Amino acid sequence: MDGSVEKLPTQAARGKTLKEATYGALKAMILIGELAPGSRLTESALAERLKVSRTPLREALNRLERDGLVTNRPRHGCFVAAFDLKTFEESFGIREVLDGYAAEQAAENASAEDKIRLRGILARSQSLVPPAERSMDQMVEQLQLGLDLHHVIARASGNDQLADTLTRILDRCHHFVWMELLWLDHWNEAHDEHVEIVDAICGGNAERAAGLARHHVRSSRDDIRRLLQARFAYKSALARVS
Known part of the structure; x- marks a missing residue:
């Protein structure tokens, strides 16, 4: 990938709020395999990569968990859902x-x-x-x-x-x-x-x-x-x- 997915949150011209854009970027990265199934999602690394604060990132992770694309393991963190x-x-x-x-x-x-x-x-x-x-x-x-x-x-x-x-x-x-x-x-x-x-x-x-x-x-x-x-x-x- 050339990073275009990661630029989504800053593309205000598309009429997306930061919250929606962060969610869309993370979802795209999961669905095309840029974030591999079963891999751990570290908030600090993702926030830096997407150039967003932790607030929209956490909201996106919670939403992706409801979608079934992210799993939250107590005391271990969030992981990309396994596609078995x-x-x-x-x-x-x-x-x-x-x-x-x-x-x-x-x-x-x-x-x-x-x-x-x-x-x-x-x-x-x-x-x-x-x-x-x-x-x-x-x-x-x-x-x-x-x-x-x-x-x-x-x-x-x-x-x-x-x-x-x-x-x-x-x-x-x-x-x-x-x-x-x-x-x-x-x-x-x-x-x-x-x-x-x-x-x-x-x-x-x-x-x-x-x-x-x-x-x-x-x-x-x-x-x-x-x-x-x-x-x-x-x-x-x-x-x-x-």
Whole structure:
């Protein structure tokens, strides 16, 4: 990373308060793996790194704990939540159901403004340079655009509780999706699947939108599972050798 994530708190032009910007910066650093799963979060080091006082930092850590991205261990401090196989299976299992339902409801309830936002996200995604030539910042932006698309679909469903629940689940899936796109290089496939989902939603085809959304999550889950299994097998082999 070139440090762009860490500059978020000082970018007042984006209309963020210091508290919100600190939270956003820390969350981004966790979700893209800049702060590794299981690593200890030292307030003094983070405050210096982000150029903020401890007050907004502590508020951000408390909020991230509620999000399930940080764990607070009494007498030991705060740690980045571990993203294990159990978390992965549970999160993607729930996502498959909720994403399908959200897409179905969005096809029935999306406003003209929702459809414009969805098309705009796809257009921005398409405009980015080929994956092999992207900088880390562009790769992060591509990932965020994909997640933004899912958030817009959830809100377009018209069901606020569904949208809030999906937001929390997406946060837990973010780390795994980043692994998939970074290590398996499925940027183009993900974009093409998003185009199909948006076409179905904008066309009012609820059944097709739901099926495509479920297939999209299922395919991602299967790819990530293979990657995780390969990593676990590799670590086990190393442990036996040592």
